[in-house]
Amino acid sequence: xxxxxxxxxxxxxxxxxxxxxxxxxxxxxxxxxxxxxxxxxxxxxxxxxxxxxxxxxxxxxxxxxxxxxxxxxxxxxxxxxxxxxxxxxxxxxxxxxxxxxxxxxxxxxxxxxxxxxxxxxxxxxxxxxxxxxxxxxxxxxxxxxxxxxxxxxxxxxxxxxxxxxxxxxxxxxxxxxxxxxxxxxxxxxxxxxxxxxxxxxxxxxxxxxxxxxxxxx
Numbered sequence: 001x002x003x004x005x006x007x008x009x010x011x012x013x014x015x016x017x018x019x020x021x022x023x024x025x026x027x028x029x030x031x032x033x034x035x036x037x038x039x040x041x042x043x044x045x046x047x048x049x050x051x052x053x054x055x056x057x058x059x060x061x062x063x064x065x066x067x068x069x070x071x072x073x074x075x076x077x078x079x080x081x082x083x084x085x086x087x088x089x090x091x092x093x094x095x096x097x098x099x100x101x102x103x104x105x106x107x108x109x110x111x112x113x114x115x116x117x118x119x120x121x122x123x124x125x126x127x128x129x130x131x132x133x134x135x136x137x138x139x140x141x142x143x144x145x146x147x148x149x150x151x152x153x154x155x156x157x158x159x160x161x162x163x164x165x166x167x168x169x170x171x172x173x174x175x176x177x178x179x180x181x182x183x184x185x186x187x188x189x190x191x192x193x194x195x196x197x198x199x200x201x202x203x204x205x206x207x208x209x210x211x212x213x214x215x216x217x
Contacts, residue, residue: 013050016087020046023088027110042094045077049085056081083117086140093146103135106158112146120152120169139174 011019024037031037048071056064064081072078077091079099086107091097093113099105103117119125119134128134136150139157145164150156157174165180172178 011087013054016050017047019088020050023090027090028092040094041075042077042091042097045071045075045079045094045097046085046089046091049079049081049083052079052081053084083135100135102133102153104137106138106140106142108141109138110143112144112148112164114147115144116149116151117144118149118151136168 020043021034021037024040024043025031025034028037028040031040037043048067052064052067052071055067061081068079068081075094077094077097079085079097080101080103082101083099083103083105085099085105086109088108089105089111090109091111096114097111098116098118100118105111105117117136117138125134133153135153137153137155138144138150139155139160141159142156143161144150145162145166147165148162148168149166150162150168152169154168154171156162156168156172157176159174160172160176161178162168162172163177163179166178167180168178
């Protein structure tokens with residue numbers, strides 16, 4: 001059992017769940033008290049994982065997997081029962097968060113929506129020795145911004161900040177800041193300013209712009 005697992009085990013399940021509830025109240029400005037916090041969708045996912053992880057450690061893989069799948073359908077948060085989550089982890093919004101089997105998340109970590117703590121891919125992981133870590137270790141006090149992706153057996157050290165949409169495949173030192181490339185803002189042309197009703201329509205001479213979606217650029 002890792003030090004983080006021992007710390008959580010010493011606290012006890014119900015004390016950990018109560019601490020999770022208080023963490024939502026503390027870190028979500030939109031929540032007014034424990035009653036509202038108890039209905040936070042990401043808190044449901046975290047609570048279910050706390051139970052599923054204990055079952056997983058005791059060898060009840062089928063039952064723990066069933067709980068994890070139920071939580072995913074209910075909340076949109078997918079946490080493998082084998083993943084280790086420390087105390088006072090806060091998952092804000094929760095939609096599309098994915099945390100892999102061998103991931104380890106420290107205490108006081110904040111995770112925003114669409115964050116992935118994943119593996120590099122089966123074409124690499126299938127060649128790893130059995131039981132070898134495939135997913136990230138996230139230190140205490142780390143913030144993972146919306147859409148951040150951390151892949152492989154990398155380590156995000158304590159109190160680092162991973163910015164929104166950043167892709168991390170290497171170790172990150174303590175207190176470091178990792179940012180995705182900023183959007184490029186282009187000033188409007190004189191024609192667009194004088195004829196704003198035409199500025200939103202791609203010119204017919206550029207057929208690619210007529211059919212391409214934002215996701216394909």
